[in-house]
Amino acid sequence: MRLQVVSDAHLSEHHHLTSDDDCYFFGEFTAGRDNWTPVKSLVHNLKKLPGEVGYSPYKAEAIEKAINYLAGIINSNSIEKITLVPVPPSKRSDDPKFDDRIWTVLCGLQEKLKGSYRLDIRKLIYQTESYQASHTTVNRITPQELEDIYRVDEDSALPEPSMIIVIDDVLTSGCHYRAMHSVLSKRFPSAKIKGIFLARRRVDYGAIFGSPA
């Protein structure tokens, strides 16, 4: 399996990202009535919270699938040079809607590779307060507001990472990635930073082939 590049042609749909951002995705997420593509179905099930219809067994299956997706795209020659960092959940850990799904995926990946590869996964960024998840509100948080509540976890800052890969489920405006990038690059100025998303949100079927050069 191959990842897809978030190219300049996609930037109008992720307006906080810039041409310099190095981001990748597995598939596209649209707001249609069905969730039948492999990636949409994966994301839809991965976001389920306890008590929701289909939480069990689909959430566990989605976590497993996400682990396999990530394992399928990493170069074994480079795996020990990278640090995988989840975007923190929108809710604090004491919030009933707290869902640490990306961390769960990364832990699962580390566990599965154990014995063959040493995978560096770290919650380098934590956040000091909850906010409305960006897919459920009109008044979206800005990268600056996010930066203000993001903190580097100094307990896990060493050894200093050289290649940080920020992992999240859906790339929407690019707000979280931008805020993560900003905080991480200030603290680790020599580290390269990339983003990998399970899906990128495509708005109204997008405009990527409609724009002239």
Next chain:
Amino acid sequence: MLDLKVNPSSSIFAEQPIDVLQEMAAYEALWNQSTASFKALATIFRENPNAIPSEFFKTDELNAIAVELRKHFGKPENNKGYNACLFRTADYPTRLRDAEHPIEFFYYRGELDLAFSPKSVAVVGTRSPSEEGVRRTRKLVAHLVNSGFTIFSGLAKGVDTAAHRAAIEHGGRTVAVIGTPITEVYPKENADLQEEIANKHLLISQVPILRYSKQTYMGNRFFFPERNITMSALTDATIIVEASETSGTLIQARAALKQNRKLFILDSCFENPTITWPAKFAERGAIRVRSFEDITGHLSDATPSRL
């Protein structure tokens, strides 16, 4: 325990990530070669199992083609949401690999979800059906939609048009797999229908835009039967409503059996004394449909939920 792929380069990725715009240009570049055909392209990728189209061209060549292509896509304000799907990415429908010469790439507009419909059938037939043929198509599609099937067809005049329209009228889902480029309207009288399918359902085309624009109807007509093979691969079954002895529909009938898909032929075809193909296909495994239950009975166990 999982094992990872080795890439000798220093990239963090096992394989180079793809840029869909580049692959689109590369697909067009492959088709610009005079020897190109779906068979020839499938052979290239069979012989180079992990290759993607862009690996066969220089970036300059692809950029030049991209410029040419953009003219066909129109201005941003007329954006029609063109998109493309490439083999080896997560959302490529793997059932396409059941075709004899699988396509590496296709253009689409609309909801890609429908290419992964948990229940899907192609309803196809002649461009000039009898009144009874149209009535049968509409009735059949109404039943299929009520049973949760997504209706695939080819957007041609006649049975195809009746099938798409009936699916929409009954609140169902429909997919048009067309034999013309995604940027063209064909046939003209279906312009509104094509647009509605692209906006609310799914429109698929494997036809190379530039090659098509450079050749005459004589060369371009060969794209029609090729889309029938793709349509069959994307669905659980093909149902033939009405078709003459020389109909392109029979290409799809052959493909369905080859791809291990169910093939249904309406009883009325068998009763037509002027044609012999129904009996021939029945001998090879096609199912004669006397009632709607003949279809659902054969599909219920063959269509596990893919949700």
